[in-house]
Amino acid sequence: MADAPRTVLISGCSSGIGLELAVQLAHDPRQRYQVVATMRDLGKKGTLEAAAGEALGQTLTVAQLDVLSDESVAQCLSCIQGGEVDVLVNNAGVGLVGPLEGLSLAAMQNVFDTNFFGAVRLVKAVLPGMKRRRQGHIVVVSSVMGLQGVVFNEVYAASKFAVEGFFESLAVQLLQFNIFISLVEPGPVITEFEGKLLEQVSTAEFPGTDPDTLSYFRDLYLPASRELFHNVGQSPQDVAKVIVKVIGSARPPLRRQTNTRYTPLTALKAMDPSGSLYVRTSHRLLFRWPRLLKLGLRCLACSCFRTPVWPR
Ligand SMILES: NC(=O)C1=CN([C@@H]2O[C@H](COP(=O)(O)OP(=O)(O)OC[C@H]3O[C@@H](n4cnc5c(N)ncnc54)[C@H](OP(=O)(O)O)[C@@H]3O)[C@@H](O)[C@H]2O)C=CC1
Numbered sequence: 001m002a003d004a005p006r007t008v009l010i011s012g013c014s015s016g017i018g019l020e021l022a023v024q025l026a027h028d029p030r031q032r033y034q035v036v037a038t039m040r041d042l043g044k045k046g047t048l049e050a051a052a053g054e055a056l057g058q059t060l061t062v063a064q065l066d067v068l069s070d071e072s073v074a075q076c077l078s079c080i081q082g083g084e085v086d087v088l089v090n091n092a093g094v095g096l097v098g099p100l101e102g103l104s105l106a107a108m109q110n111v112f113d114t115n116f117f118g119a120v121r122l123v124k125a126v127l128p129g130m131k132r133r134r135q136g137h138i139v140v141v142s143s144v145m146g147l148q149g150v151v152f153n154e155v156y157a158a159s160k161f162a163v164e165g166f167f168e169s170l171a172v173q174l175l176q177f178n179i180f181i182s183l184v185e186p187g188p189v190i191t192e193f194e195g196k197l198l199e200q201v202s203t204a205e206f207p208g209t210d211p212d213t214l215s216y217f218r219d220l221y222l223p224a225s226r227e228l229f230h231n232v233g234q235s236p237q238d239v240a241k242v243i244v245k246v247i248g249s250a251r252p253p254l255r256r257q258t259n260t261r262y263t264p265l266t267a268l269k270a271m272d273p274s275g276s277l278y279v280r281t282s283h284r285l286l287f288r289w290p291r292l293l294k295l296g297l298r299c300l301a302c303s304c305f306r307t308p309v310w311p312r
């Protein structure tokens with residue numbers, strides 16, 4: 001007899017990776033999943049519902065969940081049968097980019113509240129049930145910026161480093177309860193994420209930032225970042241496929257990068273634990289050798305530079 005479907009709760013399904021993942025899981029040919037696709041603003045549910053098609057109301061339901069609110073989390077779980085979540089996907093997240101001097105502490109705190117404490121809040125809510133049942137899987141959409149910092153992304157990267165440290169630590173204890181943790185680490189993904197950031201920076205004035213720093217950000221970093229998205233940006237469908245595989249795995253990995261075109265950049269850190277190779281190479285490419293950077297970014301688009309991600 002087939003096993004009962006596993007209940008999968010996903011945060012941040014109004015767009016991007018969360019939406020795609022919800023739809024792919026709900027269309028699983030073996031119907032292994034009951035998906036609770038959540039979003040903070042149900043006014044945005046139209047795109048998800050259209051993409052879900054016949055799965056809507058069958059293998060996929062839509063629910064309200066704001067990861068910033070204890071009440072919202074409790075209310076959402078109370079609507080799930082028995083409150084039992086078998087697989088939690090912490091996907092909701094926001095970015096923040098720009099010169100540090102020009103960003104408010106409130107904006108920085110919002111990044112941590114959403115990306116870090118939002119995930120922690122959900123885990124605290126589902127963990128007692130998972131422990132009682134001695135089974136569960138917690139998937140976290142981290143980032144390559146959870147592995148290495150990127151210039152002008154200090155706070156976002158710090159929030160993803162926090163996520164990585166928290167979940168790696170927790171993974172050890174949870175193995176004792178047969179609960180697995182998986183950190184999925186995408187590189188650039190073509191979703192609303194980048195558009196929202198570019199909109200933020202197009203109107204931001206970054207008060208208190210000196211002209212040199214502003215020019216480095218606007219004239220060097222932003223074009224390089226755009227070029228990188230253009231050359232190696234993955235589709236949310238491709239990232240969701242990787243997550244589906246991780247969720248379906250009998251022995252889920254703790255870490256999984258998704259983008260083979262980006263791995264040469266993460267390798268710069270892995271190859272030199274002192275960190276100098278990555279920091280110095282990034283600095284030289286961005287500030288000294290812009291033409292080489294442009295060429296390098298084009299090369300990343302070419303398949304001969306791909307390095308495998310592990311585990312496959
Ligand atoms: N795009 C990229 O290049 C990369 C993204 N990631 C990570 O992937 C995840 C998904 O991002 P992506 O799909 O790209 O971007 P999107 O902007 O398309 O999706 C982000 C989702 O998070 C939701 N969200 C934000 N704040 C909250 C909140 N307080 N409560 C509930 N939901 C919230 C958004 O909802 P709303 O519509 O209401 O704002 C939206 O549904 C994030 O964690 C991001 O950090 C990782 C690597 C690269």
Ligand SMILES: CC1=C(/C=C/C(C)=C/C=C/C(C)=C/C=O)C(C)(C)CCC1
Pocket residue numbers: 142143144145150151186187188189221224225228265282285286
């Ligand atoms: C590493 C690196 C660069 C930029 C990387 C970027 C912009 C990565 C974006 C990753 C995202 C969007 C992750 C989301 O979670 C530069 C500046 C080209 C210089 C060379 C080294």
